[in-house]
Amino acid sequence: MNLTLKIWRQKNANSKGAFVTYNLEGASQEMSFLEMLDYLNSTLIGKGEEPIAFEHDCREGICGSCSLYINGRAHGQDSKSATCELRMSRYKDGDTIVIEPWRSKAFPVIKDLIVDRSAFEKILEAGGFISANTGAAPEANSIPVPREHADKSFDAASCIGCGACVSACKNASAQLFIASKVSQLALLPQGRVEAKLRARNMIAKADELGFGSCTNTGACEIECPKGISLAHIARLNREFLKATL
Amino acid sequence: MSNFFKASIGRKVLVGLSGLFLFSFILVHLTVNLFLLAGQESYNIATHFMTTNPVIQTIEPILAVGFILHIAYSVWLTFLNQKTRPQKFLKVDQSKSSTWASRNMFVLGGLIFVFLIIHISNFWYKLNFTEIGYIEHGGEMMKDAYTMVASSFAIWWYVVIYVAGAVLLGFHLNHGFQSAFQTIGLSNEIWRKRWTVIGNFLSIVIAAGFSIIALYFLIKHLIS
Ligand code: SF4
Numbered sequence: 423m424n425l426t427l428k429i430w431r432q433k434n435a436n437s438k439g440a441f442v443t444y445n446l447e448g449a450s451q452e453m454s455f456l457e458m459l460d461y462l463n464s465t466l467i468g469k470g471e472e473p474i475a476f477e478h479d480c481r482e483g484i485c486g487s488c489s490l491y492i493n494g495r496a497h498g499q500d501s502k503s504a505t506c507e508l509r510m511s512r513y514k515d516g517d518t519i520v521i522e523p524w525r526s527k528a529f530p531v532i533k534d535l536i537v538d539r540s541a542f543e544k545i546l547e548a549g550g551f552i553s554a555n556t557g558a559a560p561e562a563n564s565i566p567v568p569r570e571h572a573d574k575s576f577d578a579a580s581c582i583g584c585g586a587c588v589s590a591c592k593n594a595s596a597q598l599f600i601a602s603k604v605s606q607l608a609l610l611p612q613g614r615v616e617a618k619l620r621a622r623n624m625i626a627k628a629d630e631l632g633f634g635s636c637t638n639t640g641a642c643e644i645e646c647p648k649g650i651s652l653a654h655i656a657r658l659n660r661e662f663l664k665a666t667l
Numbered sequence: 668m669s670n671f672f673k674a675s676i677g678r679k680v681l682v683g684l685s686g687l688f689l690f691s692f693i694l695v696h697l698t699v700n701l702f703l704l705a706g707q708e709s710y711n712i713a714t715h716f717m718t719t720n721p722v723i724q725t726i727e728p729i730l731a732v733g734f735i736l737h738i739a740y741s742v743w744l745t746f747l748n749q750k751t752r753p754q755k756f757l758k759v760d761q762s763k764s765s766t767w768a769s770r771n772m773f774v775l776g777g778l779i780f781v782f783l784i785i786h787i788s789n790f791w792y793k794l795n796f797t798e799i800g801y802i803e804h805g806g807e808m809m810k811d812a813y814t815m816v817a818s819s820f821a822i823w824w825y826v827v828i829y830v831a832g833a834v835l836l837g838f839h840l841n842h843g844f845q846s847a848f849q850t851i852g853l854s855n856e857i858w859r860k861r862w863t864v865i866g867n868f869l870s871i872v873i874a875a876g877f878s879i880i881a882l883y884f885l886i887k888h889l890i891s
Pocket residue numbers: 580581582583584585586587588598599602642645646647648649650
């Protein structure tokens with residue numbers, strides 16, 4: 423099939439960047455979205471042009487590195503799936519596809535479609551860890567964890583740190599990401615101890631880094647490839663209130 | 668405590684709590700308005716009670732504070748949120764991931780504010796600060812608020828503005844209600860659905876309730 427691709431090109435972090443339109447012939451519906459971009463890049467290399475830089479690694483929805491804003495939606499039109507899981511069978515011959523990098527003050531573009539997501543690392547450094555000394559491994563039955571807590575914590579832990587929540591949010595808020603980390607740790611006994619401080623410090627860091635504040639539109643939950651629930655944000659808010667009031 | 672006011676969530680909590688307070692006021696307001704349908708005497712007695720009862724009179728300034736907090740903090744938060752994405756996306760499609768009202772709370776709030784000004788100058792100001800007619804009910808003289816309202820609702824364009832205000836308010840509350848509970852942390856998988864259903868129901872009741880009363884008076888005027 424033939425496609426018209428409007429893709430953001432930007433030389434480096436300091437240059438201005440602009441959209442470039444490519445007419446791609448011969449893409450197939452059997453390709454994945456990223457394979458389609460690989461194919462486009464091979465044609466660019468063939469013509470002696472610079473290939474488009476985009477991030478990818480596992481290509482099976484577990485690493486969180488792929489990060490494209492496609493036709494107005496984070497990770498493309500499918501809800502709860504990553505860019506690498508998007509198939510070209512979702513498009514038809516003659517389609518125009520707009521491909522942009524994540525855009526927010528806290529995620530500056532480094533090159534083309536690649537952004538610097540180290541702001542997430544900084545939020546984690548502010549509280550996304552357990553410093554309680556847990557000593558040697560105790561007898562497993564001495565610290566019972568309710569099944570419900572374990573399940574919810576595990577769900578929260580499935581966040582892959584992709585940043586789609588920030589992109590999908592009209593306020594570029596990182597609340598869903600922070601909430602997933604806060605919930606993951608707060609629901610387990612060792613993490614419970616520092617839950618309040620963690621929430622307070624991670625929120626303070628996110629504010630400082632220029633992420634927006636949540637207005638509960640819920641767009642993040644829909645676009646999150648892991649379907650992290652808004653209920654975790656409610657828990658984050660509770661922990662924050664306990665820490666500050 | 669200072670951490671609370673410094674953080675984005677703290678400001679949001681103030682918007683949410685003041686919003687819920689204003690929501691309860693709207694419900695009381697609608698209840699009083701329903702007396703309009705019961706007739707002149709019922710409504711005038713209800714208004715007389717609202718304007719003279721000492722408890723209500725003490726709540727009035729608190730209500731003003733609620734409005735100011737809600738507006739000031741939303742404006743501030745919106746202003747800060749405007750700066751989080753200096754380079755906008757070329758194409759944005761949020762229609763599948765969020766409701767229209769949730770994305771337009773600030774615009775809705777702004778329009779409701781305009782309506783509020785019109786409404787206050789037209790009703791509350793007139794009732795409290797201008798000389799309107801008196802009438803006797805049950806041996807007591809009181810302001811004839813009923814006739815004042817009825818004459819306003821006889822003007823078609825005023826009814827149009829009023830109904831528009833009620834509908835905008837309905838959309839604003841539709842998102843605001845469940846959003847407030849989420850912000851103060853009183854939500855989870857199950858309760859979010861419940862708050863949404865309750866919010867949907869109450870916002871429709873509020874939008875329809877205020878509108879129907881205004882339309883009732885307009886139609887009554889047109890056929891008499
Ligand atoms: S919460 Fe979801 S969208 Fe946000 S970073 Fe984690 S996996 Fe990505």
